[in-house]
Amino acid sequence: MAIVTGKNQRWRVFAAHAFLWILIGVMLLPLLAVISISLRPGNFATGSLIPTEISLEHWKLALGIPVQTADGALIEPPFPVLRWLWNSIKIAGITAFLIVAISTTAAYAFARLKFRFKSVILNGMLLLQIFPAVLALVAIYAVFDTIGNYLPWLGIETHAGLIVAYLGGIATHVWTIRGYFETIPVEIEECAKVDGATHWQAFRHVLLPMAVPILMVVFVLAFVGIIIEYPVASVLLREEPNLTLAVGSKYYLLEQRYLWGDFAAAAVLSGLPITAVFLLAQRWIVSGLTAGGVKG
């Protein structure tokens, strides 16, 4: 930069570096500490932060392998972490797929078709998403309690019920995909229609293949969003083998049964892949959203 630099510039730069490194240290310490705790024998804070003795007991338990202690007692894994992880992935995968499906078709209508009440519906959607699901937990519980009386496979304590409960949260996704569709020239589909394609064929075979990048972004966003969702899942799922990771993890740190080391291993095991996916998605989000944000 063409700014005239002062004499003490070098000191300032040095101070800034030092400050930033200290801050990074403080901010990342909790994350590093968890990795260290997961490798430390025992469930209580003993000794130093850097483990003097590496023990894989917590990792074995997190992976569902029983551990033999020195005095011969066999410790069974306290919680079915892998099962919870699988529940979370299953629910999030199915939900994200359905969310992409229904928000893509809705976004297509908003981007390309003319119909009455268009702006009313669009504004209504945005208005609705101001109110988080936490505010309607009682009603969500009551609704699924009632549904369960008639369709037991869709009631409380079922994964199908939870998936269906998540399907309402599509407003932002519709908005994102709509923005992307509007950047694609409408002429391409019109050519297809001139060649005799129906609306559905033009959408399915022309527009959809071009929108794959944004659909992947929306899929990942929805997927991560549901993996970390706590309130609705905690209301609809109660039984241990049924829980998602977000609901189950809390059981490690109850005062009656405090399993700090076991929690640390389970947290690293499940947190690392989700963090990686999120960081990867971030890159897509930036490119995807800037591409979609420019309205035609």
Added chain:
Amino acid sequence: MHSIHWERWLAWSTTAGIGAVSLWLVFGIYSAGQPLWALGVLALTALAFYVYLSKANFAYRYLFPGLAAMAVFVAFPLLYTAQIGFTNYSSNNLLSLERATAYLLDQTEADESRAMGFTLHAAGKEFRLVLAPPHEPAEERDPDRLQALRAQSFVSPPLALLAAKKPVEVRMLPLGKETVRIGEPLPLIEVLKHRDALMAATLELPDGARLNYSGVREFAPLKKVWQRNADGSLTRLDDSAVYRPNFESGYFENAAGERMQPGFKVSIGLDNYKRMLFDADFRGPFIKIFAWTVVFSALTVVLTTAVGMTLAVMLNWEALRFRTVYRTLLFLPYAVPSFISILVFRGLFNQNFGEINMVLDALFGIKPAWFADPLLAQAMVLIVNTWLGYPYIMVLCTGLLKAVPADLYEASAIAGAKPLTNFFKITAPLIIKPLTPLLISVFAFNFNNFVLIALLTDGRPDFLNTKLPAGTTDILVSYTYRIAFRDSGQNFGLAAAISTVIFFMVATISLVNMRLAKVNADKK
């Protein structure tokens, strides 16, 4: 075209099938005494059929699944919450009147007057069960009496019992006509081993009476406890006491006002709201929790902005190297799933086993009670939330800083301004305006930041001397959750009423925000 015919036929029969299933469902819900729910399902399926079968605008065919999902699972629950706020819906008043009545009518008790004693007898590897009228063991010594008893006794075919897997129905045969030899009865300790199998068994006598296990030596027929009267009241058959549904309290009550569990759901008007405003026991903690919610959200905005903006400005300084590395590392707290990082802090802050107190103890010899002391707990909540929230503000500010023209800084450098002057005279005034609506969104988000409170403190430490458990770190939504789903009797009605109040607060915040955003947009 043969194939098209066939496809047509398939499409229509599928449609007809779906229609039949939905009608069956609607009818099922209706006949279970839920006409409004049945009407709702009927309206939704009818709309689906109309959208997909009529020649109306086909745009709605693309919209229908998404809009229906939002209407049913977002809009409807919000409205339904408001409606529940006007009822006494709770764990004591969980069922509708129809279901509560059906529940009571289903209740049975053992009819002790028609009970029969039973004995178990070994029969090879299996067992025979003998039922006899109640009598003293001494009576059996009298041959005539024994003959009479035998005439009224019944015997089962050999049963597996202990090894049995499913509930069994046993047809009993008159003992008198049975020619099999029956050995000595098994001692009680042997009988108890078969208790589970016996409890699952139903014995059917030749006259059609059905008996169930009712004690270690007895089987008895079940009889109804309640009988329904024409006016909807219930009569207890034992003592002919009449219980009438009271639509004010939501319970079946007798003349003396004694209540019968379970209660049922009734509308109680504004009672839940009156409780918030006028019940001193409830209002005290409620107002404190409301105040903390506002303080918590506001301080979170201030702290995250302070940290996030400072970092954004520093990392915008071109003389600094490795800025991308710093940015990525400082962004990490945002990328870790929040439910994991919050729980990690819950563990790190633990008073006795946590690493934070270990470090503080080693350095200063103190072990603060982060979870027991109200002020410390609130401080901890704010520390954790700042850690969680600053990366978002940092990213926002980084974006906004790019829009600040560089020549302003050149001009100020020529005038000899220091970095702090630059920040307060140029940077801050320029980015604060576009930042304000975003900060209000952060405020609104934290106003309802249920996950943080639920996973970090559960709202604890609790206020002392409150009727409903209420915590010093509880924010309104987590308090609502506690009332509805935790320790205080699952009072859904009250929780829904509070949710409705929060609903209006959130709406107000958003309205202010939209106004501000509009003012900003108009100025540009």
